[in-house]
Amino acid sequence: MAKSYQAPRxxxxxxxxxxxxxxxxxxxxxxxxxxxxxxxVRTPVFEESGLFARGIGDATDIVSxxxxxFEDRGGRSMALRPEGTAGIVRAFVEHKLAGEKSxxxxxxxxxxxxxxxxxxxxxxxxxxxxxxxxxxxxxxxxAEVIALNMAWYRELGIRGHELRLNSLGCPVCRPSHRQALSxxxxxxxGDLCPTCQGRMETNPLRVFDCKSAECQALVAxxxxxxxxxxxxxxxxxxxxxxxLEAMELPYELAPRLVRGLDYYTRTAWEVKYSGLGAQDxxxxxxxxxGLVEELGGPATPGIxxxxxxxxxxxxxxxxGIEIPGRSARGTLVIGLDEESRRRALLLAESIRGHGxxxxxxxxxxxxxxxxxxxxxxxxxxxxxxxxDELKTGRAVVRDLExxxxxxxxxxxxxxxxxxx
RNA sequence: GCGAGCGUCGCCCAGUUGGUCAAGGCGCCAGAUUGUGGAUCUGGAGAUCACGGGUUCGAGUCCCGUCGCUCGCCCCA
Numbered sequence: 001m002a003k004s005y006q007a008p009r010x011x012x013x014x015x016x017x018x019x020x021x022x023x024x025x026x027x028x029x030x031x032x033x034x035x036x037x038x039x040x041v042r043t044p045v046f047e048e049s050g051l052f053a054r055g056i057g058d059a060t061d062i063v064s065x066x067x068x069x070f071e072d073r074g075g076r077s078m079a080l081r082p083e084g085t086a087g088i089v090r091a092f093v094e095h096k097l098a099g100e101k102s103x104x105x106x107x108x109x110x111x112x113x114x115x116x117x118x119x120x121x122x123x124x125x126x127x128x129x130x131x132x133x134x135x136x137x138x139x140x141x142x143a144e145v146i147a148l149n150m151a152w153y154r155e156l157g158i159r160g161h162e163l164r165l166n167s168l169g170c171p172v173c174r175p176s177h178r179q180a181l182s183x184x185x186x187x188x189x190g191d192l193c194p195t196c197q198g199r200m201e202t203n204p205l206r207v208f209d210c211k212s213a214e215c216q217a218l219v220a221x222x223x224x225x226x227x228x229x230x231x232x233x234x235x236x237x238x239x240x241x242x243x244l245e246a247m248e249l250p251y252e253l254a255p256r257l258v259r260g261l262d263y264y265t266r267t268a269w270e271v272k273y274s275g276l277g278a279q280d281x282x283x284x285x286x287x288x289x290g291l292v293e294e295l296g297g298p299a300t301p302g303i304x305x306x307x308x309x310x311x312x313x314x315x316x317x318x319x320g321i322e323i324p325g326r327s328a329r330g331t332l333v334i335g336l337d338e339e340s341r342r343r344a345l346l347l348a349e350s351i352r353g354h355g356x357x358x359x360x361x362x363x364x365x366x367x368x369x370x371x372x373x374x375x376x377x378x379x380x381x382x383x384x385x386x387x388d389e390l391k392t393g394r395a396v397v398r399d400l401e402x403x404x405x406x407x408x409x410x411x412x413x414x415x416x417x418x419x420x
Numbered sequence: 421g422c423g424a425g426c427g428u429c430g431c432c433c434a435g436u437u438g439g440u441c442a443a444g445g446c447g448c449c450a451g452a453u454u455g456u457g458g459a460u461c462u463g464g465a466g467a468u469c470a471c472g473g474g475u476u477c478g479a480g481u482c483c484c485g486u487c488g489c490u491c492g493c494c495c496c497a
Binding site: 006009060061062065066083112114116117118119120121122123126127128130195209211259260270277278279281282283284306307308309310311312334336366367368369370371372373374375376379382384386387388396398400403405 | 421422449450455456457458488489490491492493494495496497
């Protein structure tokens with residue numbers, strides 16, 4: 001026996017019929033996006049690794065320990081994308097798509113890669129859908145993107161998820177918050193977990209989403225971002241909340257929600273789903289007003305989110321939500337001997353010519369076995385061709401749902417099926 | 421990177437204190453009178469019990485190692 005291979009750790013093969021479920025999620029997402037005027041964008045699976053280091057932030061876990069980095073044959077440092085936004089911003093800048101009073105609204109469906117130990121809801125190659133909206137500064141865009149995000153889940157039928165919302169401030173108000181936070185934390189520094197002590201140097205905000213009970217307790221009374229918002233950030237946030245309420249999109253204020261990417265400004269949100277286990281985030285999003293400039297483009301605000309496909313699927317399963325199944329359709333054309341098999345193949349081809357699904361047997365099976373196969377294929381019709389049929393020129397067409405049979409002139413079968 | 425559990429036919433899995441040990445279900449194939457599916461019945465194919473060592477008269481069952489999977493920590497989709 002030759003050596004056999006397995007899919008790499010943390011990757012998965014998506015086989016039928018599960019692939020139908022994936023297709024359903026994707027097509028639903030496309031439909032929702034188009035409703036909001038978003039168009040599809042596709043960017044490379046790998047980019048210069050510097051793009052991610054610069055865009056996402058050197059100090060983030062994603063960049064510091066989870067990237068699939070490799071050197072290409074030209075000695076350039078490349079990385080499999082660990083998330084979608086950086087590459088799309090790069091494309092936006094590269095193709096000079098910025099313009100005054102214009103918005104570039106795109107959606108995507110992509111694989112992302114992170115070198116981590118896989119567990120429930122977490123993979124090394126994961127899949128996300130998401131949108132990005134470049135241009136608008138105002139909270140209307142925030143509200144629209146969040147609404148789109150929630151519309152997808154609604155359309156899928158997912159229930160029991162929770163939208164959590166925060167505002168992280170902007171370069172005007174952040175420094176004062178950061179300083180206040182650092183001061184508050186340094187008083188209790190010794191009681192923080194080792195990781196958080198390190199975070200105090202790199203990004204004190206991240207202490208907020210530490211899961212250690214001690215850090216949580218210490219941070220509970222620490223100054224939150226919303227308390228330090230400048231006047232503009234305040235009114236932006238207030239307006240957004242007003243819009244969400246007016247759209248009847250319930251949310252929970254999450255003053256300690258900070259997200260793991262450095263580029264977010266002002267609005268940040270995530271959607272949690274309690275049934276998911278340790279990885280309870282269905283998606284994450286936020287505004288990134290400084291990112292385009294950071295990546296060499298003209299100062300352009302942006303906002304977007306990314307949602308995990310695997311996690312949405314899991315939520316669907318947990319909720320016992322059935323996706324629309326395939327109803328019985330299509331035809332198996334059965335031939336019984338050499339000559340009728342030949343005719344069966346030609347007839348199937350002619351049925352396909354009418355835009356209908358048709359198949360034939362490949363294994364020289366008998367009538368009974370072929371009927372059984374028709375059933376397994378989920379076919380609606382079986383068309384039988386044997387010696388008698390070839391002689392009379394009339395095929396037996398059997399409706400597998402009702403069991404009714406009729407004789408139809410062989411050449412009329414495609415049209416007959418088309419009308420049926 | 422760390423911790424825990426698991427690894428028996430394509431799939432789900434039984435295998436008691438080590439001695440008919442390779443069982444059952446699903447699926448697959450073939451029959452149940454002559455050219456007909458989905459139900460039932462009968463039969464059949466299919467497993468060197470993840471891999472490599474060790475203990476023992478004897479190991480799927482005990483020990484060690486390797487690989488893999490799963491769950492958790494960190495963090496996130």
